[in-house]
């Protein structure tokens with residue numbers, strides 16, 4: 001599609017032209033979306049940016065309608081949610097879309113992040129793009145954490161109490177910080193109010209950071225499964241219609257799976273305890289966060305020993321926040337010049353081990369230390385799974401990544417995307433042609 005021809009068709013005549021000559025939104029869209037030169041070898045892992053954008057819009061949309069019926073007061077919050085479920089027209093649908101939406105948003109974002117780690121999408125010149133990504137992740141976590149408190153069930157209340165209390169581990173000022181966060185001396189009405197307010201605000205902040213994320217993407221151009229730069233127009237395709245079609249297909253598949261949960265297993269990811277109204281005098285048998293926080297929760301708990309003058313609680317808090325902060329530094333910790341793991345035979349293995357490690361941490365985080373199954377495995381392997389999982393996480397990022405950059409012998413890179421796709425570069429052609437596997 002020539003630029004001239006498509007300009008003519010999209011900016012056309014009449015009203016569109018009139019607006020565009022005063023506010024060039026249409027030409028901007030045409031340039032940044034319609035004609036955006038995307039590498040022609042994207043596989044399906046490149047669908048997740050579009051899927052995430054869809055999820056963000058869905059969360060904001062359903063959230064706005066839920067907030068019209070929700071009451072942010074400790075005496076009414078729980079009942080207002082029940083009312084949404086029973087009496088508000090399609091309230092159940094809004095709520096189930098929103099609650100399961102959070103889960104699917106996190107599944108998509110973790111896939112998106114691991115895609116970036118596999119293909120080295122964080123490397124020069126995409127460092128800032130990556131930093132905005134990690135910032136989005138942090139904001140998503142804060143938003144999800146506060147959102148979970150709003151139904152004012154048992155897990156809402158006790159989760160909020162445990163997590164906010166972590167700040168009391170900070171020496172000298174810790175207790176004052178906790179009082180300040182709560183707006184009182186316990187998780188109470190002022191806490192619920194501010195959590196609601198921030199839970200409403202933060203998604204719009206996320207939206208703003210996503211815009212910056214995509215702007216930085218368009219300045220550097222997209223990475224691709226080979227991790228090499230396009231050599232010219234022969235290596236790229238205009239985003240529309242090629243990737244509009246591919247993204248739509250992936251999105252349709254995604255929405256189908258999502259809808260299956262919303263309609264047939266809406267409480268699959270939920271916590272039964274949260275259908276009991278918050279009771280500050282009754283602690284639940286086990287306080288567990290939502291599944292997407294479990295690996296961090298495992299890291300927090302695995303520091304169960306004092307390190308020099310840092311006591312165990314503070315150590316756990318530092319390790320937990322450290323495990324996220326660390327992600328900001330990945331572009332500088334990985335010193336390899338080669339981006340894609342396809343050409344990094346050793347890194348490729350460690351990538352999969354890291355993925356397994358994160359799943360292991362999730363498993364550990366979801367079990368109380370005294371759990372029978374959990375102890376059984378530990379006894380069998382003679383190790384403490386939480387300690388091993390946490391140690392490996394930090395070892396991967398702080399030691400392995402910098403080390404591999406200097407010792408790993410990488411495979412030769414193809415000379416161009418086109419050559420690799422058409423001529424069958426042994427290490428990449430098969431999967432690039434099928435557009436499928438990593």
Ligand code: HEM
Nearest residue numbers: 046048049050052053116121122133134136137210222223
């Ligand atoms: C609301 C959450 C997010 C949205 C809506 C979003 C959106 C997008 C979109 C539309 C793209 C281009 C399409 C694609 O490559 O899939 C993209 C690329 C990218 N995103 Fe995100 N993103 C989000 C979160 C994140 C996070 C948490 C990270 C990392 C920590 C991240 C890192 C990246 C990177 C490195 C790329 C470049 C991909 C490449 O060219 O290889 N994103 N994102």
